[in-house]
Amino acid sequence: MAKREYSFYPGCSSQKGASSSNYLVSVQTLCEELDIKLNEIPDWNCCAASIGYGGGGVLPRLTLSARNIALSEQHNAGQDIVATCAACWLATREAAERFKHDGGLMAEASQALAETGLKLNNTTPIKHMAEVLVQDIGYAEIGAKVKKPLEGLKIAGYVGCQTNRPFGIAGESYENPLYLDRLIDTLGAQSIPTYEKKVQCCGGALAFSEPAKSQEMIKGIIEAAYDHGADMIATPCPLCQANVEIYQDQINNTYGTKFKMPVVYYSSLMAVAFGRSAKDAALDGQVVAAKQLEEIAKK
Amino acid sequence: MSDLNQNMIEKYRNSFLKEVEANVEEGEWVKMCMQCGVCSGSCPLGKHWAHPPQEIFMMIRAGKREAVLASDAMWMCTSCYNCIVRCPREVPITHIMHGLAHYAKRLGLAPKGQPTMAFSQIFWDNMLKAGRVNELKLGLSLYFKDGFVQGVKNSLANAKLGQNMMKAKRMNAAEFFGGHGVKDVSGLQKMIKKAQELEDARIAKYGN
Secondary structure: OOOOOEEEEOOOHOOOOOOOHHHHHHHHHHHHHHOOEEEEOOOOOOOOHHHHHOOOOOOHHHHHHHHHHHHHHOOOOOOOOOEEOHHHHHHHHHHHHHHHHHHHHHHHHHHHHHHHHOOOOOOEEEEEHHHHHHHHHHHHHHHOOOOOOOOOOOEEEEEOOOOOOOOOOOOOOOOOOOHHHHHHHHHOOOOOOEEEEEEOOOOHHHHHHOOOOOOOHHHHHHHHHOOOOOOOOEOOOOHHHHHHHHHHHHHHHOOHHHHHHHHHEHHHHHHOOOOOOOOOOHHHHHHOHHHHHHHHHHH | OHHHHHHHHHHHOOHHHHHHHHHHHHHHHHHHHHOOOOOHHHHOOHHHHHOHHHHHHHHHHOOOOOHOOOOOOOOOOOOHHHHHHHHHOOHHHHHHHHHHHHHHHOOOOOOOOHHHHHHHHHHHHHHHHOOOOOHHHHHHHHHHOOOOHHHHHHHHHHHHHHHHHHHHOOOOOHHHHHHOOOOOOHHHHHHHHHHHHHHEEEEEEEEO
């Protein structure tokens, strides 16, 4: 039996052929190494993310999360819900808290949920994978698993918005959270705690609807990483990862920059440091190749 | 202008604040704003807002109903939550902005062609079809939202990006013919329909 079990909410972008499918592969690898069993919530649905607000009102949006929590409580009873996606985690946890504070909303959501034959107890803790790593497992246990320290790599820890606000990781500051830097150090690389863009917004979903405004912000995020001499950026958020990685060509065209900055998930860093292959670390999912990580994985 | 809009004007004559408190997500918090402006200074897209949040709050209290609801300001919200964590009064500003934008859209007062409003609806419809987002169709719907010619132009402009994503196996052409979804689609859609009915009824009640 695995040392730890969680009820897993993978989210839309993690699915096969979707934009953060590489994130899921590397998370599965690190869970194997840390003896964590992720039990997928059967038939989970989309959380509506933040951008769903225009189409869906409050109640329809929160009811989507109610269904996921209810399914988890029915099938994975007693297990904390864990999400790897910042938006999934935020929407689910926000719904759970809103239901606790607003009995009327809870009653209406339960009424809508009854249409599917489900019942919401709303007693399940909802965690981000970063909380599992930092709080449930801890740096010492993670450090003990490192077989190939990421020596010589300077990595800008880009936490982004929704992993950090409004909930964040307990005990961390909203303005300058340090857990990602500490994780980077634990893996043997050099972190940049003073990276001033670590909680800067990348535009989120507005990267689609307002590309110019968003890419201006993304440019700043990458530029600051170069200014600090970073070899790559690491992030816990699927939308941050995609936004900061995949528009670099377009930003170069607009601004005359020459960006070619790899943007990886913390989970890829961990998979490589734990001695796993480039494939298990999902480095084949990079649009901007993380060559230095590939080299370490090959060693 | 919609009947609902007309009903709301009658009901809340001279009291837009009361209307917002009753019908907008977390609207009961608007009166807690003390006009410090920290939210406006914290917004990553602050320079693009015609009216930053603290101004929107004062306009609500001043009864500037049309100016608020027809503004494209709220649609600039990236949901970064910076304003929420910095607000000294702990006003849930992000949620109120979402709520105002949604309410303006519901009443048919939101600015026509606002790109984030369009994307938000595309996202919602896309997600609801199968219970999970179909990323390929999401991208295509966005590119083609202003017609076929513009759609082809947008697709060509982003062709390299699409190729990069396919090569990395993070975009799949087969999603066009189905793709991921929940098993209980009909149950999920019934649930959302019920939730929408309950919410519509709650808002309509204030109009009578």
